[in-house]
Amino acid sequence: MPESDQSLGRKILSFFIKEEDPAGTAAGTPPTGSPAPPRPAGSTAPASASPAGRPAEAPTGAPPGSATPGTIDPKFAEHFASVLAQHNPPGPDYFEFRETLRSLGNLGLTEEKQYQAAWASFKALGGPADASVLTNTANQYVTVLAKDREAFARSVEATLAERVGGLQSEQKRLQSENEALARQLLEIQQRIDANASRLNAIGGEISEQSAKITQNRQNYDVTFAHFTDQIKGDIAKITQYLR
Structure with missing residues (x-):
């Protein structure tokens, strides 16, 4: 045929999707009288990637990671x-x-x-x-x-292995890191509790030791005064009586 691949591609595309009926194609409903375009490798995971294996963006309003029903995608129609x-x-x-x-x-x-009229016209135009x-x-x-x-499908699987596999590895790493941090937090909390208990005990010990030391100091001073008073008394009496 003299037509270029590009112009022939546009003609082929028009067989399956009517440009004047975008609402029908957007909803995944083939035009009346035209066969439904082939679905791109299923209606779930393959619909999330382009012909080159690059995942497409999720439909607006769909929560991340959720599966949505497949629809006729203009970029896949152009590709086919x-x-x-x-x-x-x-x-x-x-x-x-x-x-x-x-x-x-x-x-x-x-x-x-x-179909009969199209077949007659086809033969009149030189068709077999x-x-x-x-x-x-058609089967070809x-x-x-x-x-x-x-x-x-192979490109989708490769992309899933590369991107989802990488995310799963990161997920496991983060889970392990969080578990290690949780253990550290538990150990730190146990140390904080032990320190708090010891601080409470130290407070009582400080009061007890302070009282003991103060009492000992007072006892020392009284005993010191008793001894020095006796010695000083003896000195006075020696001076008085032994001249």
């Missing part, structure tokens, strides 16, 4: 369209048929008539007369997307 464009072979195939079928969506025809070319090429695109999904 690009993948399909890169694998679109030359000549009419499923997507040319799909473009014709999409153009008949507003004519009021039944679904069966739409065997309808198996449509199913075969499904296979291409499935391979991309496998690669995406």
Whole structure:
């Protein structure tokens, strides 16, 4: 085909998501008459990362770490369209048929008539007369997307191992550190309690020892006075009686 991958990608994208109906795509509801776009590797963990394995931001209002239902994501739709464009072979195939079928969506025809009319138009434009070319090429695109999904899942697992694994290691380290600090706090509290008990005991001992020392000093002074008074008395009497 003469079309560039970029322009073909935009056309492929238009098959699945109508630009004029953003509300429908935002809510995850495919446009009427168009097949639902492939979900990006499930509706939980894979929806949290980009095709390159880089986690996307959580939806506004969702609590951190909570799982939310998957929705049609414009960046993944663009990615799938690009993948399909890169694998679109030359000549009419499923997507040319799909473009014709999409153009008949507003004519009021039944679904069966739409497919029959699109098939007739497809053949008139030079497409193969065997309808198996449509199913075969459509299955090829499904296979291409499935391979991309496998690669995406691997990138998600690698990102989880790198980021979540790192966070889990930090979590264990912090838990161990907190346990060590808690033990230290317990030991410190035990020392504080022991010191407080000893301080109370010391207060009583200070009073007791102070009283004992004061009493001893008073007893010393009284005894000292008694002895010195006797000696001084003897000195006076010696002086008086022994001249």
